[in-house]
Amino acid sequence: MRSVFLLLVFWVMPAYAASTEPPIRFGLTAVVVTENLRFLDQWSQYLEQKMGRKVELVMRKSYREVMDLLDSGSIDFAWICGFPYIQNREPESLQLLTVPVYRGSPRYQSYIIVPQSSSYRRFGDLKGKIFAFSDPDSNSGFLYPLSLMAEKGETPETFFRQTFFTFNHAETVQAVSEQFADGGAVDSYIWEYLAIFRPDITEKTRIIKKSPSFGFPPIVSRLGVNDDTVKLMKNVLEDMNQDPTGNALLGQLKLDGFRHSPDSLFNGIRVMANTVLNLRPDFVGLASE
C-alpha cells in the first residue's frame, strides 16, 4: 500500500510541482454520489487533466456539512441538493453552475417506497409507522414527504411513530428493503441507479408514490471563486459528454451529461418549500436543525 502511495506521489509531483496555485476543492455528499473511491479518483483525475490544476474531491456525510464548507470558503464547488440551493442566504454565497441531465432532462422525482411484502398502498397507510428520511436538507428525501404530511396537517412526530435519517439515499432503500423502516423517501435517480446495479435490494421495495418532477441536484460554485475557474469548470463539466473518458465517467453515473439550466428550474422546489413553511412554520427549525 505504501509503495503505491509513494508511486502516486512521484507521478503527481512533476505535473503540479511548478504550480503554486492551491487545489480546486469540490464538495460532495454520499447523498448523491455513491462512495466509490475508484470512480472518485478517476473523476478527479479527469477534472485535473481538463482544468490543469489539482482537484480535490471533499466527501461529507450531510448536505449541511457541505453547505458549511461553502459558507466558510473551504470548498470552491459543490454538488448539492435543490432544497439547500433555493434556501435564502444573507448574503448569497453561491451561484448555480450547471445541472446534471438525467434521462434526457435535468429533472428527477422523489419516490415514496415501502417493503415489497407490505400491504401499504398509499402514503396515508404509513401513519403510525417507521419512516426513513435521507437527509434533512434533501428535497426528495425529506422536503417532499414533509409536504405530503403538511397537506394532512401533520408533522413527522404526529404522523409517524418513529423517523430517522440515513444520510444516504441508498441506505434508505436498504432500510426499507430490510423492513427496518415501513417506508422511506428516496431520490428517483438513486433508486433507478440501484435497480440497475443492485436489483436484489430494489426488488424488495415497492414504489407507492412518485412526486412531480423537480430540478436535479445542481452543481454550484462559491461566490468569490475566480471567474475563469468557474467558467472553465462549467465548460469542462458541460463538455464531459463530448469526451470519451468523460462520457465513460458519465456512463458510470448513469447521467447523460451536464447542461446549463436557469435558476427557474428549481421553482417547483421553492413553491413546495414555501407551502410547507406556510402550513407548518415550525418545520423551519426541523429543516435547519
Added chain:
Amino acid sequence: MPKFNPKSWPLAIKLSATITAVVTGVGFMIGAVMVVQDWTRSHEVLGEKAQLLAESVAITTPKAMLRKDYWSLYLSLKNMTSRRHEILTAMILDNEGRVQAHLQPADNPMGLPFSPANSIELDLFKQVMATRKPIVLSSGGFTKTGFQEGVIPLFSDQKYLGVVRVRLSVAQLYEESKTSAIIVLTLVLCFVIIGSVLGTIISRRMVKPLTAVTRALEAVGRGEMTDFAPIPIKDRDEIGRLSVTFNQIMVELAEKKMLEEEIAMSEKLVALGRITAGVAHEVNNPLAGLLNCIDTLREHPDNKVLIDRYLPVIDQGLHRIKDIVHNLLVGLKIEEGDEIESIEQIDKLHDLINAEIGEKNINIIWENSADKNLQIPAKLEQIVCNLLKNAIEILPDSGTVTFKMYRQGAYLNIEVSDDGPGIPANIRSQLFDPFFTTKPNGTGLGLWVVYRLTQNLGGVIEVESEKGQGSSFHVSIPVINTKAA
C-alpha cells in the same frame, strides 16, 4: 439350540472377551470425556465471543441512542453480522425494553416493546433487563438449536440506557463437536478392534498349552493314551512349567500302563498254567485207577464179582472227569445265552438242598423277600446252588445255613451264610482261583464258577469271614428290567 452359558466358554474366548470389554470400556470412556470436554470448552469460548461482539456494538451505542440515530444502531448490528454466520439474532433495547434496533426488524419493529416469543424467552428477557453487569446467557444442553448470548448493559454517565444482546448459534459448534466425536469414536473403535485382535491372539497363545493339557487329560479319562503327543514348550512361565510337568506325568503314565499290561499278561499266563496243571492233576488222578480197573477187567473178563466191583468205580471216575470238564466249560466258556426264568426257580433249590444235607443236622433258614414276579437270569440259579452246596459242605455235622434274597434299588442281593469254621485269612485271596480247594474230594471249581458267572452278569461278589464265626457270601446283580422283558 446352544445355550448361552459363558461359564462353559473356552478360556481363550473368555480372556479375549474380557480384554475386549475392558479396552472398549476404557476407550469409550476416554472418548466420551474428550468429546464432552471439547464441547464444554468451545461452548464457553462461544459465550465469550458473544460477549465480545456485544461489547463491540456497545462502544458506539450510547451516543447513537442519545441522538436517536436508529439507523446507525441498526447498521452497527448489521455490520457485525455481515461476516458472522453464527449470529442468530442481535438487538439493542432501551431501559424500558423497547426495541432500538433488531436484526430481524420486520418481526421486531423499532420503538415498540420487545415481545418474547415464549416463556423461556420471557425468562431470558427478564434476566437481560435486570442485569447491570455483562453476562452470558446459555440455552444449555447438547442441542443443535442451542445458543450462547452475550448481554452488555449500556450506561452513559452512570445512567442506565439499555442493553445490547448478541446471540450466537451453537449449530456450527454442534457440527464440529459431532465431527470430532465421530473422529474420536472411530479412533476408539479402531483401538478397540486392534486391542481385541491382539488380546485374542495373545490369550490364544497363552491358553494354547492349557487347551492341549485339557484335551490330553480328557483323552486319558477316556482311556486313550496311545496318541499322546508332547505339548510344545515355548515359555518358561507357569503354563510352560505346567506343560513340562504334564508331559512328564504323561510319559510316566504311559510307562505304568505298559507295565500293568505286562503284569496282566503274565497273570493270565499264570492262571492258564494253574488251570492246565489242575486239569492234568484232576483228570490224571482218576485215570490211573480207571486204567487199572480196565486192565483187571480185561484179564478177568468173566469174573462177575470183579465186574460188579469195578464198573461202579469206573462209572464214578468217568463222572468225576465229566463234572470237572463240565464245570471248566462253564467257567471258561460261559455261554453267551441270557436265558431268563422266574425267580420262583430259586425257591425250588430249597428242596434240592434239603436233599443234599443227608445225615448232617443242618438248619436252613430261607428268606426270599424279592418280588415274586421278578425275572432273573437262569445263571443265577447255578450261583445260588453252588454257594448253598459249599455252605453245607463246609459245616462239619451241624449248623445253620441262611439264605436271603432281596431287592435293593436296581440290584438283586443274595446272601448265603453259614456258622461254620470260617475261612482262614491265608487262603482268602485264593478263594476264587480254579482248582483251589480245601475239601478232600472237591474239584476247586465251584466258587470259581460262581465268580465267573457273577462277573458275566455284571455283578459283584464279596466274602465276609472270620475264623470260627462262619462265612457270608454276598452277590449283587443288576435287576432285569421287567418292562423290557
